[in-house]
Amino acid sequence: MVLGRKGMRLEAYKFGLYISVAIFASIIFNEPEVQKWCADCADYFKFLMYPANPNTNLREEFEQLAKQRALEKEKRTKCEEEVQRMQPPPSRPVSLSLTLRGTQFHRDDIGKKLLAAVLKKGSIGLILEREPTNEHDGNAIAVRYRLAVDTGNADGGGDSNENDDNEEDENNGGDDGDGKSNSNENADDGGESKMGDNMEEQQEQPMQQQQQQQQLKTIGHVAKEQAAVLSPYLDAGWLCLDGHGPGTDTDTADNSNVSTTGATTGVVTVIGEDPANPSWYRLRVTGMAKAVPSMLEALDDQALFGNVVDVDSFLAKGLAKIDLEISKSAHYSIDDLPPPMPWMPVPQYENEKHAPDAQAGWLWEPFDPSVASRVLPAAEVQAAQAAQWPPSDDILARLGMGPKDDAAWWSNIAGLKPPAEWNVTGPHDVMEKLAIFKRHQRDGANAILDGAIHGVTGVWTDDMLNDMRDAMHSKDFWCYRGEDAFIRSFGGPYVLGQKSGDLTLIQGTPHTDLTAKICRGHNLVYAATHLKHPLGPKGFNLIVFGLNIRRGGFHFHKDHKKGFLPKSAPLLDEQPVATTVFYERPELDDGKEIVLWKPSKNWYGIQAKGGTAHDQEERGTRNNNYYLSARTVRTYHGMVHIQRAGLQNEALHGIFHAPGDEDERRGYRVAITARVAYPDAEERIAPFIEKGDYYRTIGPNGQEQLPSSTV
Numbered sequence: 001m002v003l004g005r006k007g008m009r010l011e012a013y014k015f016g017l018y019i020s021v022a023i024f025a026s027i028i029f030n031e032p033e034v035q036k037w038c039a040d041c042a043d044y045f046k047f048l049m050y051p052a053n054p055n056t057n058l059r060e061e062f063e064q065l066a067k068q069r070a071l072e073k074e075k076r077t078k079c080e081e082e083v084q085r086m087q088p089p090p091s092r093p094v095s096l097s098l099t100l101r102g103t104q105f106h107r108d109d110i111g112k113k114l115l116a117a118v119l120k121k122g123s124i125g126l127i128l129e130r131e132p133t134n135e136h137d138g139n140a141i142a143v144r145y146r147l148a149v150d151t152g153n154a155d156g157g158g159d160s161n162e163n164d165d166n167e168e169d170e171n172n173g174g175d176d177g178d179g180k181s182n183s184n185e186n187a188d189d190g191g192e193s194k195m196g197d198n199m200e201e202q203q204e205q206p207m208q209q210q211q212q213q214q215q216l217k218t219i220g221h222v223a224k225e226q227a228a229v230l231s232p233y234l235d236a237g238w239l240c241l242d243g244h245g246p247g248t249d250t251d252t253a254d255n256s257n258v259s260t261t262g263a264t265t266g267v268v269t270v271i272g273e274d275p276a277n278p279s280w281y282r283l284r285v286t287g288m289a290k291a292v293p294s295m296l297e298a299l300d301d302q303a304l305f306g307n308v309v310d311v312d313s314f315l316a317k318g319l320a321k322i323d324l325e326i327s328k329s330a331h332y333s334i335d336d337l338p339p340p341m342p343w344m345p346v347p348q349y350e351n352e353k354h355a356p357d358a359q360a361g362w363l364w365e366p367f368d369p370s371v372a373s374r375v376l377p378a379a380e381v382q383a384a385q386a387a388q389w390p391p392s393d394d395i396l397a398r399l400g401m402g403p404k405d406d407a408a409w410w411s412n413i414a415g416l417k418p419p420a421e422w423n424v425t426g427p428h429d430v431m432e433k434l435a436i437f438k439r440h441q442r443d444g445a446n447a448i449l450d451g452a453i454h455g456v457t458g459v460w461t462d463d464m465l466n467d468m469r470d471a472m473h474s475k476d477f478w479c480y481r482g483e484d485a486f487i488r489s490f491g492g493p494y495v496l497g498q499k500s501g502d503l504t505l506i507q508g509t510p511h512t513d514l515t516a517k518i519c520r521g522h523n524l525v526y527a528a529t530h531l532k533h534p535l536g537p538k539g540f541n542l543i544v545f546g547l548n549i550r551r552g553g554f555h556f557h558k559d560h561k562k563g564f565l566p567k568s569a570p571l572l573d574e575q576p577v578a579t580t581v582f583y584e585r586p587e588l589d590d591g592k593e594i595v596l597w598k599p600s601k602n603w604y605g606i607q608a609k610g611g612t613a614h615d616q617e618e619r620g621t622r623n624n625n626y627y628l629s630a631r632t633v634r635t636y637h638g639m640v641h642i643q644r645a646g647l648q649n650e651a652l653h654g655i656f657h658a659p660g661d662e663d664e665r666r667g668y669r670v671a672i673t674a675r676v677a678y679p680d681a682e683e684r685i686a687p688f689i690e691k692g693d694y695y696r697t698i699g700p701n702g703q704e705q706l707p708s709s710t711v
Contacts, residue, residue, distance in 0.1 A: 090290075090291050091288045091289060091290055091291065092288070092289060092291060092296075093286065093287070093288055093289075093701060093703060094239075094286065094287055094288065094289045094299055094703070095284065095285070095286045095307050095480065095703035095704060096226075096230075096241075096284075096285045096286075096287075096299065096305040096307075097282065097283070097284060097285075097305055097306055097307065098222050098223065098226055098282075098283040098284075098285055098305070099222065099223040099226065099280055099281075099282060099283070100143055100219075100220045100221070100222065100223075100280060100281040100282070100283050101220055101221055101222075101223055101279075101280050127143075127144050127145075128141055128142070128143060128144075128222070128241055128285070129141070129142045129144055130142075130231060130234055130235065131221075132231075132235070137221075137224055137227065138231075139224070139227045139228045139230075139231040139232075140221055140222075140224075140227055140231075141221060141222040141226075141227045141230060141231060141234070142218050142220075142221050142222075143218070143219055143220050143221065143222065143283070144217060144218050144219060145217050145219055220281070222283075225304065226304060226305065229298050229299075229301075229304065229305075233289075233295050233298075238289065238290045238292055238295055239287065239288075239289050239290070239295065239299075240287050240288050240289075241285050241286070241287035284480050286480070286703065307476070307703055307704050307705055308704075308705050308706070308707050309478070309486070309549070309704055309705065309706055309707060311549055311707060319483075319484055319549070319550040319551050320550040320551070320664035320665050320666075321664050322551075323551060323656065323657040323664065323665075324657055324661075324662070324663075324664045326626070326656070326657065327627070327656065327657040327658065327659045327660075327661070328659070329625055329626075329627065330625070330627035330659030330660075331433075331434055331436075331625075331627065331628070332430070332433045332434065332627070332659060332660075333659055333660025334428075334591075334594060334632075334634060334658040334659055334660050334661065335660055336433060336660070337428040337429075337430065337432070337433055337632070338428060338429055338432045338433070339428075340425040340426055340427060340428050340455070340633075341425065341426030341427060341428075341429065341450075342388075342425065342426060343385070343388065343389045343424045343425065343426065343454065343529075344385060344426055344450065344451040345381055345384065345385055345451065345529065345530050345531040345532070362400060362538065363519065363520045363523055363538050363539060364400070364413050364414070364520055364524075366400035366401075367396075367397055367400060367401055367402040367403075367409065368397045368400075369400075371397055371398055372397070372398065372399070372400035373398055373399070373400075374399070374400070374533045375532070375533075376395070376398055376399065376531055376532065380395065380398070380531075381531045381532075384531055389419075389422075389424050390404045390419040390420050390422070390424075390528075391404065391419070391528065391531065392404075395531065396419070396528065399527050399528070399531065399533065400527075401524060401527065401528060402418075403418075404418055404419045404420045405418050405420040406418055410524070411461055411463075411464075413520060413524070414517055414518075414520040414521035414523075414524050415460060415461050415463065415464030415467070415517055415518075415521055416459055416460060416461065416464070416521050416524060416525070417458060417459060417460070417461055419528050421458050422456055422457070422458050422459055422528075423456070423457045423458050424454055424455075424456050424529055425454065425455055426451075426453060426454055426455075427449075427453045427454075427455065427597070427631035427632055427633045428631065428632045428633070428634075429630075429631065430596075430627075430628075430629050430630055430631060430632055431445060431630055434628065436628070441602075441603065444599060444602060445598075445599050445603075445630040445631075448599055448647070448650045448651055449597060449599075449630055449631050449647075449651065451644070452643055452644040452647045452651075453597060453631055453633065453641070453642070453643050453644075453647075454529050454530070454633075454641070454642050454643075455595075455633040455634070455635075455639060455640075455641050456525055456529055456639065456640045456641070456642065457636050457638070457639045458638075459521075459525055459580075459638060459639070459640050460521070460580070460638045464517075464521075465582070465637075465638055467514055468514070468518070468582060468672070469582075471512075471514055472545065472547070472582075472670060472706060473705070473706045473707075473708065474705070475705050476701065476702045476703055476704070476705060477702045477704070477705060477706070478545075478547060478702050478703070478704040478705065478706065479506070479698045479699045479701075479702050479703060479704065480703070480704050481496075481504075481698060483551070484548055484549035484550055484551055485546070485547065485548055485551070486546075486547040486704060487506055487544065487545065487546050487547070487698065487699075488506075488509075488544070488545045488699070488702050489506045489507065489508040489509070489542070489543070489544045489545075489699060489700070490508060490509055490510070490511050490512065490515040490542070490543045490544075490545075491508055491510070491511050491515065491519065491541050491542040491543055491677065492508040492541065492542045492570060492677035492678075492681045492682070493505060493506060493507055493508050493570045493677070493681055493682065493685055494506045494508065494542065494544050494570060494571075494675065494677075495566065495567050495568075495569070495570060495685075495694070497567065498557055498558070498561070498567070500566070500693070501695060502695070503566055503567060503693060503694050503695065504694060504695070504696045504697070504698060505685065505689070505694040505696070505697045505698070506544065506698050506699055507697060507698065507699040507700035508542065508681075508699070508700055509699070509700040509701065511543075515543045518543055518580075518672065518674070519539075519540050519541060519542075519543055519674060522540045522543075522578040522580070522640065522674035523538075523539040523540050523578075523674075525578060525640050525642065526539070526540070526576060526578045526642050526674075527539075529642055530642065530644055532644075534576040534578070534645065534676060535572055535574060535575075535576060535645050535676055536572055536676040537679065539676065540576075540578060540674035540675065540676055541676060541677055542570075542571075542674065542675040542676065542677040542681075543672065543673070543674055544671075544672075544673045544675065545670055545671075545672055545673075546670065546671040546672075546673065547668060547669075547670045547706075548668060548669055548670075549668050550664075550665060550668070554654050554655055554671070555626065555654045555656075556596070556598065556626070556652035556653065556654040557652060557653070557654060558600070558648045558652060559571060559575055559577070559648060559673075559675060560572075560573065560575040560648050562649055565688070566685075566688040566693035566694070569681070569684040569685045569688060570677050570678060570681035570684060570685055571675055571676065571677055571678070571681075572676045572677070572678060574645045574646040574649070575645065575646075575648050575675060575676060576642070576643070576644060576645040576676065577641075577642060577643040577647070577648070577653075577673075577674075577675075578640055578641075578642045578673075578674040579640065579641055579642075579671050579672065579673045579674065580638065580639070580640050580671075580672040580674075581593075581635045581636070581637070581638070581639050581640075581641070581669065581670075581671060581672075582637065582638065582669065582670040582671075582672060583636075583637040583667060583668075583669055584667030584668045584669070585666050585667030586636070586637030586638075588665075588666045588667065589637075589665045589666055589667055589669070590636045590637055591634050591635070591636060591658060591661070592657065592658050592661050592663070592664075592665050593634075593635045593655055593656065593657055593658055593665070593669070594632045594633065594634050594635060594655070594656060594657075594658045594659075595632065595633045595635060595641050595653055595654070595655050596626065596627065596629040596631070596632050596653065596654055596655075596656060597629060597630055597631040597632070597643075597651050597652070597653045598628075598629040598630050598631075598651060598652055598653075599630065599650060599651050599652075600649075600650060600651055600652050601650070603630075626654070626656055627656070627659055630651075634658065635655065655671070668706075
């Protein structure tokens with residue numbers, strides 16, 4: 001030992017080193033992974049140990065150890081497989097197309113009213129139930145309806161449950177967010193509507209098993225060939241059509257995933273009559289299935305349960321003819337309206353809540369970052385308007401965009417043609433044609449709508465439109481909504497419906513490369529047309545595809561209703577609008593539809609009260625006539641119609657068959673809608689999901705596929 005204070009310090013260092021080595025070694029070798037590795041090494045090198053005696057054969061000992069290790073590895077593998085087999089496999093959503101046979105719909109008054117109610121209200125009140133003791137077929141699956149306690153209500157004449165304002169969502173094809181038909185034929189179906197309400201109420205009431213059985217009315221059975229495949233999986237708990245996931249053990253009495261009565265409450269929607277037999281009906285059933293390969297292969301049988309959209313069922317309903325008949329109530333023909341207004345990008349910067357965020361980011365690399373800005377002074381906007389369309393290259397560069405005739409830049413960024421090839425106009429002034437509107441109505445509408453609406457044609461390149469078509473025909477792209485309506489959301493959630501009790505939540509999936517490109521395209525079209533970027537950190541970030549096989553379109557609605565939080569929670573206030581209209585058969589359907597706008601306040605209701613019976617009847621006709629609006633834009637394939645931010649607080653819009661066109665639409669139409677959602681939209685809707693404000697949730701993943709042709 002070294003003497004002195006320095007020596008003591010050295011000895012302390014040495015002692016600390018000795019102790020730390022032991023501590024670190026204990027920490028390291030106490031790790032299970034390290035111990036396993038050390039054990040494997042020791043086991044592997046055992047053959048290097050000296051034999052117990054000179055007669056030991058080291059080669060035989062090594063081979064024996066190798067066999068022992070292989071046997072232990074095989075046992076571990078089998079044990080892992082057994083543990084994995086005992087755990088329930090993951091589940092996936094399924095959508096099945098079933099045939100309902102032997103229906104009771106036309107055999108009595110209750111059956112007839114039930115048919116009308118389920119066609120209108122979709123899945124309300126219908127359940128699926130296995131009948132293993134059925135004397136004709138042990139695999140039978142019955143489709144039943146839970147009768148109301150007071151069956152007299154089925155014949156009553158209650159008030160209709162229709163939306164008084166006829167406001168509907170953009171992508172629901174003439175439905176008000178839940179597949180409910182809103183055509184004029186439903187004006188006198190109050191008894192049926194009340195019946196549907198009773199059906200919904202009875203679903204929510206707790207009842208004992210005996211009471212449930214007494215209130216179930218069989219309306220038919222699933223086709224035998226389909227039931228033969230489904231029944232074993234339903235009995236085994238591998239398949240559950242109640243929207244809650246399959247059960248894991250049907251022999252357990254407290255299994256919460258399988259109904260103790262044998263009834264599976266299904267998301268069962270009656271599509272319509274089966275083309276093969278008018279007494280049969282097509283059903284759409286969704287649910288969850290375990291990831292059992294043999295079952296999934298059976299459920300993917302397109303011939304038996306195909307999720308390819310059955311267009312023939314929708315054609316049999318004559319839905320397009322209904323919209324054509326409604327259009328005859330218009331007081332004008334689309335060809336009689338005055339020419340469309342000119343391009344008018346009127347600045348709205350006086351109201352700062354309408355102004356985009358000048359510091360926000362970009363969805364694309366600006367053409368010239370040194371001059372790019374999201375906000376232009378009002379004087380520059382007015383100067384650009386005076387020069388007429390298209391804007392100058394300097395103005396476009398200020399907005400972060402390429403030159404007006406640079407086809408390569410616009411195509412690479414967003415699949416667009418250059419602005420020099422766009423046709424940009426304002427809307428037609430409907431009030432100009434109709435003398436029934438009073439001066440104060442005209443002045444109020446003009447103040448709201450002038451410069452706020454534009455229609456842009458010749459926007460997308462042919463390659464981009466073809467990419468959209470391919471995506472919309474891809475497998476499992478669409479979610480079924482009801483009637484002839486399908487939907488899919490990318491980038492965030494979206495809420496359909498206009499009033500409490502009718503809200504449907506559309507869950508969103510992450511963007512694909514194509515949908516992100518579509519978002520950029522709508523941002524560019526909006527910014528170039530209004531000379532102002534849309535609101536939000538980066539503008540439009542949500543894309544909703546809304547498909548209608550034959551219906552004319554969506555009725556008057558607002559995507560964002562101020563103060564109605566369950567509806568508006570995912571979307572920014574002062575919501576801008578940009579929607580691309582896509583037609584399957586543009587050569588036949590171009591120009592057959594129009595988008596209409598009307599002020600949401602002081603429009604029809606300010607007509608003078610009193611007067612003769614004829615005057616009162618005329619006022620009622622005005623209030624219920626969709627076509628008595630202020631502005632309209634005729635729609636064409638690939639067209640983008642846009643409206644400025646904040647307009648939805650003051651006006652409604654919807655799409656209808658063009659008055660004066662005597663031919664119904666021949667192919668499907670898709671509204672590809674761009675909206676601005678909050679980055680935390682999922683968190684914003686969570687409280688309303690917990691409170692049960694959304695009566696139905698759709699998505700996020702698609703389950704339906706369009707056929708190669710719907711003609």
